Amino acid sequence: MINSKKAESDYPISNIIANRWSPVSFSAQAVEQEKINSLIEAARWAPSAFNEQPWQYIVGIKGDETHQKLVDTLAEGNDWAKDAPVLMCSVAKSFFDHKHKPNRHYMHDTGMATMNLVLQATELDLITHQMAGFDLEMIKKTFNLDEGFEPASMIAIGYAGDPKSDDMKTRDEAPRQRKNHSDLIWK
Amino acid sequence: MINSKKAESDYPISNIIANRWSPVSFSAQAVEQEKINSLIEAARWAPSAFNEQPWQYIVGIKGDETHQKLVDTLAEGNDWAKDAPVLMCSVAKSFFDHKHKPNRHYMHDTGMATMNLVLQATELDLITHQMAGFDLEMIKKTFNLDEGFEPASMIAIGYAGDPKSDDMKTRDEAPRQRKNHSDLIWK
Numbered sequence: 001m002i003n004s005k006k007a008e009s010d011y012p013i014s015n016i017i018a019n020r021w022s023p024v025s026f027s028a029q030a031v032e033q034e035k036i037n038s039l040i041e042a043a044r045w046a047p048s049a050f051n052e053q054p055w056q057y058i059v060g061i062k063g064d065e066t067h068q069k070l071v072d073t074l075a076e077g078n079d080w081a082k083d084a085p086v087l088m089c090s091v092a093k094s095f096f097d098h099k100h101k102p103n104r105h106y107m108h109d110t111g112m113a114t115m116n117l118v119l120q121a122t123e124l125d126l127i128t129h130q131m132a133g134f135d136l137e138m139i140k141k142t143f144n145l146d147e148g149f150e151p152a153s154m155i156a157i158g159y160a161g162d163p164k165s166d167d168m169k170t171r172d173e174a175p176r177q178r179k180n181h182s183d184l185i186w187k
Numbered sequence: 188m189i190n191s192k193k194a195e196s197d198y199p200i201s202n203i204i205a206n207r208w209s210p211v212s213f214s215a216q217a218v219e220q221e222k223i224n225s226l227i228e229a230a231r232w233a234p235s236a237f238n239e240q241p242w243q244y245i246v247g248i249k250g251d252e253t254h255q256k257l258v259d260t261l262a263e264g265n266d267w268a269k270d271a272p273v274l275m276c277s278v279a280k281s282f283f284d285h286k287h288k289p290n291r292h293y294m295h296d297t298g299m300a301t302m303n304l305v306l307q308a309t310e311l312d313l314i315t316h317q318m319a320g321f322d323l324e325m326i327k328k329t330f331n332l333d334e335g336f337e338p339a340s341m342i343a344i345g346y347a348g349d350p351k352s353d354d355m356k357t358r359d360e361a362p363r364q365r366k367n368h369s370d371l372i373w374k
Contacts, residue, residue: 007232009228009231009232010224010228011221011224011225011227011228012225012228013225013228013229013232013307014203014229014306014307014310016201016203017229017232017303017306017307018232020232020234022234034198037197037198037368038198038199038200040198040368040371040372041196041197041198041199041200041368042200042201042204043371044196044365044366044368044371045194045196045200045204045205045207045363045365046302047207047209047305047317049319050319051364051365053365053366055371056370056371056372056373057371057372057373058373059372059373089373091373092295104319105294105298105319105339105340107292107294107295107298108279108294108295108297108298108301108339108340109298110295110298111292111294111295111296111297111298111299111302112298112299112301112302114295114299115233115298115299115302115303115306116204116302116306118234119201119204119303119306120200120201120204123201130234132236132237132291132292143373152292152295153292153295176232177238178231178232178238178240179231179240181224181227181228181231183243184227184230184231184242184243184244185227185243185244185246186243186244186245186246186278186330
């Protein structure tokens with residue numbers, strides 16, 4: 001079992017930022033409800049444009065109906081995620097309540113909330129893995145998302161476990177890759 | 188000087204998440220280059236769809252040309268930000284390099300990177316305040332953003348200072364407000 005793959009950073013960064021990574025091998029061990037509460041609480045305190053807080057989370061716990069419905073939307077390549085004891089899908093509201101004006105920042109701010117959530121998970125010794133590969137239309141239909149509400153990211157959450165295949169082992173052992181630090185500065 | 192306004196959270200959360208807030212009163216004290224390096228490094232290690240890492244930062248240091256150019260784009264209500272010793276503007280790339288396909292997650296993932304950046308700032312005893320109020324078109328023109336590159340968020344960064352007006356004092360002393368925890372769960 002690979003418990004961590006700390007970022008090989010060029011400059012010092014916070015441990016929870018360096019230790020967050022996206023493995024695919026989850027243990028069957030359930031996640032405590034108080035930890036789930038803390039994950040949502042961390043998302044709650046993210047900043048947002050005009051404090052609109054355009055994020056919500058569909059929360060599925062393995063064994064419940066919501067978890068199965070979320071599993072049903074996963075793309076084939078994300079089959080491993082069915083074993084994660086918690087699946088969440090973030091839902092982003094694309095307009096401001098005030099005057100119903102479009103909120104240009106809705107995805108950006110939902111991303112910030114979810115970053116808080118996954119870092120809080122890291123602090124609680126949980127692993128997380130976000131996915132883009134799921135059926136957006138099925139989410140909207142299954143969970144009755146009104147117009148203007150968009151699924152953003154599917155998040156697998158749980159404890160680290162043993163890889164169930166060679167492919168999963170290879171994925172979890174692959175080195176973490178990032179652009180160069182200097183490439184992040186706009187010139 | 189108000190040094191912190193820790194989140195009054197309903198469930199336990201990480202200190203750097205609770206201590207991050209968005210004051211308007213900045214000290215004139217410069218930010219050390221090694222701290223700026225760590226902020227960008229923290230952004231670097233955020234996750235992204237297909238590891239595309241669609242974020243970059245325009246970095247202005249008070250006294251340099253870039254800082255002044257960023258100040259010139261600020262909306263009137265964000266006049267206080269001209270005193271922040273560091274101004275950054277995140278730039279989000281809206282397409283995948285691979286086949287030039289649109290990247291639905293570009294703003295979301297840039298938000299995640301920026302959340303890492305502002306949390307890293309909190310860890311380094313810096314304050315940050317993100318703004319939506321700035322002239323997008325002026326940013327694009329001034330910094331030669333190619334088509335498909337979008338300014339996301341303006342970020343004021345520095346050390347906490349004394350409020351320069353009653354209005355700034357009032358803003359920094361106002362209680363932090365968030366939706367209820369239960370309202371973040373999609374039902």
